[in-house]
């Protein structure tokens with residue numbers, strides 16, 4: 505099964521490939537076709553561009569062909585560049601896994617410890633090496649995704665077999681994790697009550713509020 509299915513219908517024909525951007529964003533579910541990082545996880549659409557799956561330098565006739573355009577993050581786009589394996593390399597199995605034809609993270613790669621990817625096929629090792637899918641931001645993203653998946657699973661299971669003691673334990677654990685994440689957002693001295701007190705005082709300038 506392919507990772508991405510283009511669901512846009514009646515896509516107009518443009519002479520400038522960048523005009524396809526809104527359709528590509530939707531078809532690639534607002535995430536990078538290669539590393540799967542989302543627009544939300546990298547703070548915006550400026551860090552995303554359009555890749556020519558078959559590079560335009562090698563396949564100039566495909567510059568404006570919608571099926572050859574892939575929404576992707578600027579880093580993957582830069583690393584992938586104009587790399588395209590020769591016919592001999594392709595025959596040996598070293599090709600770029602196409603996320604519109606397969607699911608590269610399942611069919612060619614495997615997520616291991618700490619969400620590090622390992623190749624299970626030659627195509628997987630080709631993609632891993634070219635696009636550097638184990639770079640730090642990708643690892644962080646996959647760990648976060650795994651953790652969210654895990655937590656949603658926990659809650660769903662809990663809802664099915666409601667046990668007050670387990671709910672209490674899970675809430676406690678979740679709060680602890682949130683507090684750790686909060687340190688990243690608010691600094692070491694994060695204190696929910698202090699922020700609330702400041703808000704309660706209405707228009708008093710922040711510098712006049714006793715700390």
Ligand SMILES: [Zn+2]
Pocket residue numbers: 536537538539540541576577578579580581
């Ligand atoms: Zn990417």
